């Protein structure tokens with residue numbers, strides 16, 4: 001009971017285990033009469049457009065439904081499909097869509113705070129799910145999504161499409177794991193992606209009339225809108241988003257963990273970060289270093305939302321990657337500069353091998369839906385959960401920390417030279433952006449210890465409380481899925 005409040009627990013108990021009251025169906029009852037898989041896409045303000053595009057063209061698949069709680073977005077997607085001769089049923093309420101027995105597969109690109117509930121409810125309703133990354137907004141609910149997938153025998157793919165780069169990244173992972181460059185010294189994830197200010201409002205903003213705000217908020221708190229833009233900028237407030245670490249960064253976090261070959265959370269976490277370079281309505285950190293102290297080698301993650309220097313349009317690079325992964329090994333390093341390629345370099349920096357190529361991540365999901373084999377999935381929900389959770393624990397460390405002077409931070413990081421090195425580069429990067437960390441201080445996170453077996457923190461009740469959230473009924477991720 002320590003991970004969720006008593007109030008939310010009682011609510012869940014009252015709602016029961018199958019929150020929707022729908023019995024899961026067997027696969028044989030699922031496919032359409034002609035064997036086509038019937039797909040509905042949920043949430044298409046941005047990324048969902050790619051889901052619609054993929055499933056409306058795929059052989060053996062029929063796009064039959066669209067669900068968005070924004071009538072304008074729903075209407076324009078329906079119109080655009082009609083132009084291509086595709087007619088779909090429409091929904092604004094996800095629960096109504098799940099009641100439709102003529103839908104086999106759900107594909108979700110809703111905001112992060114909805115993801116785990118999207119999965120749990122869909123599994124309970126007997127549907128397979130493609131869920132965007134991060135697959136959770138907090139650690140606890142991500143594990144519930146995995147439990148639901150297993151309990152109801154559902155195929156659930158995480159939207160971390162780098163996993164489908166088979167002749168590219170997967171081949172590089174295999175090569176490194178076979179010891180071709182010696183032992184891994186550091187697995188480094190990089191998210192150097194420009195994120196500008198989102199502006200500042202001086203009071204609550206009107207909710208556009210076309211949006212059902214209650215459904216949009218779902219499991220999150222229903223708060224007044226304190227930013228210019230409802231859509232997309234939810235990434236930068238804690239109630240709904242996870243910062244760029246849990247946005248772009250989860251892709252690179254996932255690949256960095258993949259190279260390490262670890263299938264559990266890290267036992268020790270420490271982060272340093274801040275939202276620096278501007279003052280706006282965002283809360284999440286635009287600059288961070290996160291240290292995941294895995295026993296074999298550390299996973300160090302760096303977030304930079306500011307450019308390489310003040311006024312510049314360019315971003316920093318580290319060993320050839322800006323949004324990517326650098327695996328530093330005894331005998332050289334591997335750089336992954338994109339979602340589809342990798343290259344290995346010897347100790348002198350000479351390229352010795354390269355890989356490229358990617359399959360279609362949506363098609364891989366559909367293949368597994370047909371075979372019913374989790375092992376056919378390139379990004380099973382468990383992988384999505386673990387990598388999403390590494391973002392969440394990094395954010396928790398930083399959120400529980402406090403603003404400290406550069407000297408205090410340096411002193412605190414002395415025991416971890418690789419972390420201290422990454423911090424040093426971060427301070428240089430901030431200086432190039434004319435951010436003086438002696439004045440605009442960075443937050444030194446609290447060191448956290450985790451029991452990876454139970455996915456609970458050890459000896460820190462404040463951190464434990466942040467593993468889950470207090471769900472807003474009836475949008476409750478149940479304790480027992």
Ligand SMILES: NC(=O)c1ccc[n+]([C@@H]2O[C@H](COP(=O)([O-])OP(=O)(O)OC[C@H]3O[C@@H](n4cnc5c(N)ncnc54)[C@H](O)[C@@H]3O)[C@@H](O)[C@H]2O)c1
Pocket residue numbers: 042043044045046047048067068069070073092093094109110111112114132133134159160161215216217218230231232233246247
């Ligand atoms: N895999 C990738 O490369 C990739 C790329 C971009 C975004 N994403 C992920 O996709 C998700 C969506 O991102 P986005 O940029 O499109 O966000 P967005 O805010 O632009 O779009 C989200 C859409 O979901 C709708 N929505 C919200 N609540 C809903 C509900 N209860 N039922 C139905 N619809 C609902 C909104 O109205 C909106 O249309 C995020 O989780 C993001 O991390 C993944």
